[in-house]
Amino acid sequence: MAAAARVSCQGCGSGRAALRRPKTGQALCRGCFAAAFEAEAHGAIVAARLFRAGETVAVGASGGKDSTVLAHVLRLLNERHGYGLRLLLLAVDEGIAGYRDDSLAALRRHRARLGLPLHVVSYRELYGWSMDRIARHVGPRNNCTFCGVFRRQALDRGAALLGADKIATGHNADDVAETVLMNFLRGDVGRLQRCAGILTGGEGALPRCKPLKHAYEKEIVLYAYFQGLDYFSTECVYAPNAYRGHARTLLKDLEAVRPSAVADLVHSGERLAVRQDVRMPTQGTCRRCGYLSSQPLCKACVLLEGLNRGLPQLAIGKPGRLQKALTDARKSEGGFQEGSQQDSKATRTIDF
Numbered sequence: 001m002a003a004a005a006r007v008s009c010q011g012c013g014s015g016r017a018a019l020r021r022p023k024t025g026q027a028l029c030r031g032c033f034a035a036a037f038e039a040e041a042h043g044a045i046v047a048a049r050l051f052r053a054g055e056t057v058a059v060g061a062s063g064g065k066d067s068t069v070l071a072h073v074l075r076l077l078n079e080r081h082g083y084g085l086r087l088l089l090l091a092v093d094e095g096i097a098g099y100r101d102d103s104l105a106a107l108r109r110h111r112a113r114l115g116l117p118l119h120v121v122s123y124r125e126l127y128g129w130s131m132d133r134i135a136r137h138v139g140p141r142n143n144c145t146f147c148g149v150f151r152r153q154a155l156d157r158g159a160a161l162l163g164a165d166k167i168a169t170g171h172n173a174d175d176v177a178e179t180v181l182m183n184f185l186r187g188d189v190g191r192l193q194r195c196a197g198i199l200t201g202g203e204g205a206l207p208r209c210k211p212l213k214h215a216y217e218k219e220i221v222l223y224a225y226f227q228g229l230d231y232f233s234t235e236c237v238y239a240p241n242a243y244r245g246h247a248r249t250l251l252k253d254l255e256a257v258r259p260s261a262v263a264d265l266v267h268s269g270e271r272l273a274v275r276q277d278v279r280m281p282t283q284g285t286c287r288r289c290g291y292l293s294s295q296p297l298c299k300a301c302v303l304l305e306g307l308n309r310g311l312p313q314l315a316i317g318k319p320g321r322l323q324k325a326l327t328d329a330r331k332s333e334g335g336f337q338e339g340s341q342q343d344s345k346a347t348r349t350i351d352f
């Protein structure tokens with residue numbers, strides 16, 4: 001990755017190259033690399049018209065490299081190009097000891113440098129369960145199924161509470177390529193169609209955007225390093241059992257023989273068209289919590305129902321399995337126990 005000694009920067013010609021860009025192969029000095037990285041992020045924002053002046057944008061922040069770079073670049077571009085955005089950091093505390101507590105500490109340090117307000121919403125207060133407690137109930141597998149569903153809703157609820165118009169997430173090109181692969185392997189046509197979009201949401205959901213969608217993970221690491229950004233890089237304790245890890249390994253193997261594999265997969269995802277005769281789910285709202293759902297209960301409420309009734313494994317996968325168990329239980333108990341998802345008004349936000 002590092003350029004050989006005495007290679008001149010192909011950007012300015014004067015400085016000595018500090019790296020060879022993984023994305024383009026260009027030998028660049030630090031300054032030209034940072035300028036190119038920021039210009040590409042700005043280009044993606046402008047081309048997709050991601051923001052409008054006056055919007056409040058909640059930047060999904062975890063303390064990891066992607067969201068740290070995203071917050072840094074967005075604040076910089078907002079000032080440089082006069083986007084006119086009100087930026088704030090929104091973090092989700094899943095309740096994972098030895099991981100999220102440390103990454104939130106890194107985020108608080110970064111927040112001080114950025115000078116942006118930080119708000120934290122927690123699973124414990126939204127759902128009454130921490131991820132560590134869920135993992136003790138569920139076992140080593142499927143933790144990410146719970147965590148992914150809960151985090152998506154937590155970000156939406158936190159952003160709505162803060163009056164945000166949009167959520168920006170730090171997903172990079174490698175993340176998008178992995179998601180395309182995973183959805184293809186699962187045959188999840190609905191998600192496959194949506195996952196490569198730079199701007200998603202609408203139909204009642206808060207819009208979400210990925211300004212770093214075209215940035216390679218390796219370049220995000222280089223950018224963070226050259227800018228001296230303080231981020232947390234330890235992997236989540238539950239990650240080794242995540243299905244995504246297999247997609248990541250497959251992608252790395254593909255990249256070793258075809259360096260453009262990441263960009264190719266992102267491009268494939270963008271070009272996918274779903275046949276007209278494929279039935280897509282109809283969007284409604286969850287009858288319990290009011291969140292968007294194509295089923296009577298949203299996925300988070302189904303998962304919570306499974307947890308609260310000691311049937312977590314039944315809540316994973318096809319809705320029918322838990323539904324049948326609940327129908328049987330309802331006959332003897334007289335209905336669902338309403339209100340197990342915490343009232344969103346009770347959501348604690350910590351302002352700094």
Ligand code: SF4
Pocket residue numbers: 094131143144147148236237238239242
């Ligand atoms: Fe949650 Fe899984 Fe990510 Fe850990 S690896 S933070 S459990 S989604």
